[in-house]
Amino acid sequence: MKITIGYLYYDLLNLYGDSGNIKTLKYHLEEQGIDVKIEYLSVGDKKDFSKLDLIYIGSGTEDNILVAIDDLKKDKKELEKYIKDNKFVLATGNSVELFGNYIISKNKKTKTLGIFDYVSMYQKRIVKDVNIKTDIIDENIIGFENHVGNILTYDESIIKLDNFYGTYIIGPLLVRNPKFCSYFIKELILSKNKEFEFKEENYKLDELAYSNVK
Amino acid sequence: MIGTFIGKSITKIEKLFKFNASSFPGKVVLKLFPEYLKKVKYPENIIMVTGSSGKGSTVSLICDILKNNNQKVCTNKEGSNLIFGVATAIVNSVRGKKLNADALVLEVDERYLKIVTKHIKPKYLIVNNITRDQPPRQGTFDIVFNEIAKGLSEETNLIVNGDDPILRKFSLIHKGNITYFGLDKTKYSYKDRDDIKDYSYCPKCHNKLIFDYYHYGSVGNYKCTKCDFKRDNIDYSITKVDYKNNEITINNDKIKVKNYILFNLYNIAGVYSLCSMLNIDKDIIINTIENSEINKKIFNEFEIDNRKYCILNCKAENNATYNLSLIYTAMDKEKKTIVLGLREISRRYNHFDLSWLYDIYFELLNESNIDKVICAGPYAYDIATRLKYANIKEENIIILKDLTDIKETIDNKTKGNIYAILNFDYVNPFIEKVQVKEEEK
Incomplete structure (x- = not known):
């Protein structure tokens, strides 16, 4: 099996250790004997989403989020189709704002992709640890948030809409949550082959780090 | 006035x-x-x-x-x-x-x-x-x-x-x-x-x-x-x-x-x-x-038991200080052991943000002729996990929950020069541990 990951704005939205998620995905997919291809896509690149099995996008400075919106506008229809086809997206940090209707800051209202019905309001920076129960897995999801936008319609820290996973948690979400990582990777593989026979996984160190959180 | x-x-x-x-x-x-x-x-x-x-x-x-x-x-x-x-x-x-x-x-x-x-x-x-x-x-x-x-x-x-x-x-x-x-x-x-x-x-x-x-x-x-x-x-x-x-x-x-x-x-x-x-x-x-004298808080070199120790002071949540230390470490082509450790992520606030570890290019260690990497301190598992995703073999990673046994571990389980790439709060505790032993002999 071959899985192609589109790492969107790898050189623009990489502010808080986001690339850790790509390293983790590659490691555990290859552990399952899967051929992993990473397509590095950024500003000005032609983006053929139909070739991708997963889109990953991370956090950036407030200025760079605007640069990304500007670039991604032209691909809106294709991206909307990709998501409607129930293919996988993982958006960490403030990149989750790209998929809503607007980003509203003190003196500006910026139209975003409008794929999902939410608005992010820029206000005082939110900096906090996360340790929450979700409907996705039994174990709590942990992480850290650092952002100025706030999506008021969701009080959960993770937005899951079919195979779209968006969260304000920054950085290496999949590393810090081995159970979630395992679940996510299995879902991704099963979407390509329902009969897939899984091999043993190695999350030894990840689990020890997870259980170390007070 | x-x-x-x-x-x-x-x-x-x-x-x-x-x-x-x-x-x-x-x-x-x-x-x-x-x-x-x-x-x-x-x-x-x-x-x-x-x-x-x-x-x-x-x-x-x-x-x-x-x-x-x-x-x-x-x-x-x-x-x-x-x-x-x-x-x-x-x-x-x-x-x-x-x-x-x-x-x-x-x-x-x-x-x-x-x-x-x-x-x-x-x-x-x-x-x-x-x-x-x-x-x-x-x-x-x-x-x-x-x-x-x-x-x-x-x-x-x-x-x-x-x-x-x-x-x-x-x-x-x-x-x-x-x-x-x-x-x-x-x-x-x-x-x-x-x-x-x-x-x-x-x-x-x-x-x-x-x-x-x-x-x-x-x-x-x-x-x-x-x-x-x-x-x-x-x-x-x-x-x-x-x-x-x-x-x-x-x-x-x-x-x-x-x-x-x-x-x-x-x-x-x-x-x-x-x-x-x-x-x-x-x-x-x-x-x-x-x-000008070297500020030993930032950079320190000494020898113990015919092994070179190089202490590089870094700041947690600041990937540049770590990356420059890793670049410096890779300049030495001899066999070496790396020590990575920190006590607290920050003195200013009590957060548990580890994302900065993934902005550090630990992958460079693969080009640095490494024998072992020792991860020490309360975040040792998090550092070790980062190394795993930098393709460092798990059998070459040693985990210590604090610095108590650092000298014995270095002496008995590792080879080569020692590059200690430490958060500033681990620099003095590390030096005390490795040097005290020497004086007791």
């Missing part, structure tokens, strides 16, 4: 009781007399240094050179770099209405520059670097840039690292003079490395920057693919690094150096630029740099 009397009295009382509060007197004076600093008569040369890393070392080197040039210098205590720390230093040097010094040299926190410059306008401002640093406090490097920009005014001569596109971005907004220092291509410059780059796009027109080579992060030789934004006009450039003879060449002057950590080379280039602009005799500049 009555403020001076009050400030000096508090300082004397503090000294009498052996308090070491280096900003309290300034705080009291500014609370009572908010305009105090504006009323002081300053010498012509007011120099400030700001940036994410290396402010203290830079200020201390500048002060040494000025002193060797027979100038009386007023400076703030290292780390006391907010407005009250600055005020304390000044209050204690004022005689009558005048600052009793030939030069005022201040280390200023990035976010406090705009406040300090409301009171005192620097004639020279060195910005060493702006990197990822304490994100829960600073947000992003763009915010730090904007905060520094608020402290600039036309009369300030800005001195910055021209190899860094984020620092050259000041040329788009600063109305005064800008002087650039830099480092030409060295044998350790690289082109293709999958590390994290802070700046990949032109700050002027947002098109892609292309790099001839990198020194670290997005620091190197860049030019915009569309507009005229590029590395050029380097006024004071390190043109040659002679790794055999421990010598650099800057504007045709040869200077002996004690280590090649890039921040050290850039700090020297910045200081050399400033002091040349002050027309200080070249011999004084060179001699002072060559004879």
